[in-house]
Each structure stands twice: as structure tokens, then as C-alpha cells.
Amino acid sequence: GIQVEQSPPDLILQEGANSTLRCNFSDSVNNLQWFHQNPWGQLINLFYIPSGTKQNGRLSATTVATERYSLLYISSSQTTDSGVYFCAGNTGGFKTIFGAGTRLFVKA
């Protein structure tokens, strides 16, 4: 079945620090995405990144499809970055399967 694994499960950062979140996925996953869920539950799409590297401000993501992993980089973290970061992949039937998430807390 579809497998999406994320690490670390929890992360505490001092404001201004950088971090890397990892996502490993099985070979049946495609169309990898990264989401940020804020404390109110809102799910925000950060990147749609089946392969390669993308950057958006302080965030960037890299997916190496051949090795079945993706990385999300957060630079100069801010308290507003706190929340849960989910990696998710789509199946052939367009179902989006989520990893367990990385819970990030950025301290002021």
C-alpha cells in the first residue's frame, strides 16, 4: 500500500534557526506535496513537487523521486511557522495520502 513517512515527528526551534524536514515515500506515490496546517486547522499547500527543487521565500523543497524522498527546508524560522507540516502523495486514483506530520514549534 501507499506509505508516506515523515521525520522528525516533533521539532522545537529557536526563532531564526534553520531546519530540514524529511519525507520518505513508497514507489507507488506520485505528485508529492507539502502542506502546513496552522493551529486553526487550515491546511495550506506549500509545494507541489513531484521532482526537483522549488523555493518560495524562506521555504524550499527538494524531491528526489528516484530515491523516493523529499525535503522541506525552513530558513530563518519565525513563530508564525509553528504548526504541523504534512507531506502527502497522490495515488493513481488521485487520493491524497498524508504522512503523520512533523509538529513544529518556534520559540520567540
Next chain:
Amino acid sequence: GAVVSQHPSRVICKSGTSVKIECRSLDFQATTMFWYRQFPKQSLMLMATSNEGSKATYEQGVEKDKFLINHASLTLSTLTVTSAHPEDSSFYICSARDKTGGNTIYFGEGSWLTVV
């Protein structure tokens, strides 16, 4: 950009009653929508795939008679939690596939259900 709207965003209902959550694609037609459930501090678990004009496809372990899904139009899917119990309290979120937009999937804002 494309928007998926859920309503209500928060609802409190009494045990034994039924509650309906709506998921609408506002500017595109969604032949396929998906319903997820999220328990506190856990990930989003796919409950079912909602197909316009046909029966929903439920994931293993999800009670069909408990969670009724109707996808009567190309822009609306509804999830009805029947005979709700406190253990049904959860965050429910839908997503919709934009078939003509490169199969991009958009998520709604989610609905918080509390059963008292």
C-alpha cells in the same frame, strides 16, 4: 485560484442527532471529491472518495451507514454523520479534484464537529 469551501466551519450537536457538512467547489467542477477525518494531534485519514452521480467509495474500516456521502452535483458533496456520538467529534476536511485544471486537488478549510 480555485477555492473549495466547507460549511459549517464549526458545529456542535447533541448525541443521537445527525449533522451535515457541505463541501463546494466554487469555480470549477469537481467530479471527484475526498473526505478526510483528523483526530487531535494526528494525521488526516482518508474516509471516502465521493464520485459525482454514483456511490461513494469508502476506505477500509469506515462505516458507510454512519458517514453518508452524497455527491449530487458537480460542485457539491455532503457528508452526513448519522446518529452522532461523542467519539465522532473530530475535524473533517474535504478536497476536490479539478479535472480540467491538470487534476490539481484543492482542500477545503475543514469543519470542526463536537458531539455533546
